[in-house]
Amino acid sequence: MYRKNKSEQLYIEDFILPFAGKLRADNRWVKLSKIIPWDVIEEKYASQFPSHTGRAAYPVRMALGALIIKEKCGYTDRETVAQIAENPYLQYFIGLGEYQDESPFDASLMVHFRKRFDEKTLQEINEWIAQETNRTDKKDDDENQGPSSGAPQQEPEETLRTETEPLHEGKLILDATCAPADIRYPNDLSLLNEAREKLDAIIDTLYKEAGVKRPRTYRQIARKHYLSVTKQKKPQFRKIRKAIGKQLRFVARNLRIVHQFFALIQEAQGQSPLRSRQKKDLEVIRELYQQQRDMYTHKTHRVERRIVSIHQPHVRPIVRGKAKAAVEFGAKVAISLVNGYTRIEKLGWEPFNEGNTLIESVEAYLRRHGHYPEVIQADKIYQSRENLQYCKRHGIRLSGPKLGRPSTSEKMTKEQIRLEKLDSRERNAVEGKFGEGKRRYGLGRIMARLGETAATVIGLQVLVMNLEHKLRLLFAILAFRSLIYIKRYMKVELDLVGA
Secondary structure (H helix, E strand, O other): OOOOOOOOOOOHHHOOOOOOOOOOOOOHHHHHHHOOOHHHHHHHHHOOOOOOOOOOOOOHHHHHHHHHHHHHHOOOHHHHHHHHHHOHHHHHHOOOOOOOOOOOOOOOHHHHHHHHOOHHHHHHHHHHHHHHHHHHHHHHHHHHHOOOOOOOOOOOHHHHOOOOOOOEOOEEEEEEEEEEEOOOOOOHHHHHHHHHHHHHHHHHHHHHHHOOOOOOOOHHHHHHHHHHHHOOOOOOHHHHHHHHHHHHHHHHHHHHHHHHHHHHHHHHOOOOOOOHHHHHHHHHHHHHHHHHHHHHHHOOOOOOOOOOOOOOOOOEEEEOOOOOOOEEEEEEEEEEEEOOEEEEEEEEOOOOOHHHHHHHHHHHHHHHHOOEOOEEEOOHHHOOHHHHHHHHHOOOEEOOOOOOOOOOOOOOOHHHHHHHHHHHHHOHHHHHHHHHHHHHOOOOOEOOOOHHHHHHHHHHHHHHHHHHHHHHHHHHHHHHHHHHHHHHHHHHHHHHHHO
16 A cells, blocks of 8 residues: 655655754663763873964864764765764764754864874773773672672682682683775786886976976887786786786886986976875885886795785785685784673784784783683684693683694593583684674775774774674663563562562
């Protein structure tokens, strides 16, 4: 059934707002704003502005709140500002006192907001949120238990332990992943062709300033040689190597011409006419040419600090050995998972062995909780001899089979089989966190261009995941308390009826 409206045009004057001038207290943005320690973050944020003169910076709640909205909803910078201008709940979340029709700030300021919250600052904010949750949970447990009537209260278990007796509690889950950057899939031939084209653009700028005739760079011939190989479905190795050699010679020619023009312009003017973007590209192209020439000469595909993108030279190839892609290009992130909260243990653009981060992660766990974990759930790469000796020395159980060839005489007991299956099931939680971050919050493709802002985006995505986890726990606690209240009320009613 379908009932046609009387008027197809809906006038904004006739539209009825449901708020009645007030915001709902059970809205997700209202609840999310209450679990973030804005006052503590503001003390850290204000230290970045020691000067007392000039225009005042935007408040920390507006800056960090806008970044959280962007990563939580997956908006662009412009879309984030547009959504804030249209949604009163988002305006309340970023700290505005009343609704306003216009945008509170320009979209270009989102870049500056990201630069103000570096990786270390976001880790501290993440830690404050997790610690506040631990204190709240402990307080709730104390309230639920209450004082026992008639029986003397016992001292906590921690105070009864001796100083020499180690305390082990909790489970630490460790793993690592790659956060791919938004770059084209690189290969040597396409990188050299892109470098040659950028050098041609730089030459177009320089020869006009030098006041000379433009030299021949054979750009059409170079483009023809490049397309003759890339248009083939499966070019042979010899053809690819021959095409790389040709592009190397074209790039070398262009670099020599650029150096000659620089010498002429500096003698005449004393300064470079290139823009800052062109200067950065020229430095990257010089290093790229050296790397490609060394690999071509020695017939290898490996080189230290290999450049795979001219626009993002900080990106490195990360060998993961996955079925989807053996090599990914982006930042490598080692994380730890405790009680559903994710922490970044190490983030780097250069490849590293995540097994070497185990000891640092355990020591950080000790500083946070005051005791060692009972068990560390990790994959086989963490089972190095150094890690095993460290765990044995501190009485920590590291999940997984023993090193070396399995013995035929020794058979696993039922308890060992049960623990191994339990560790395998519980360790899947960290894979779920990776899936949540990559599918929901953009960890599968980092859109930031700069290395520092890309690290900030990764930290913000982890922060948003922890806020979502805390928000789910808050709703669960409220539902549980409501259920207990209803049961108590029903019990009182039944007692009155029975009386």
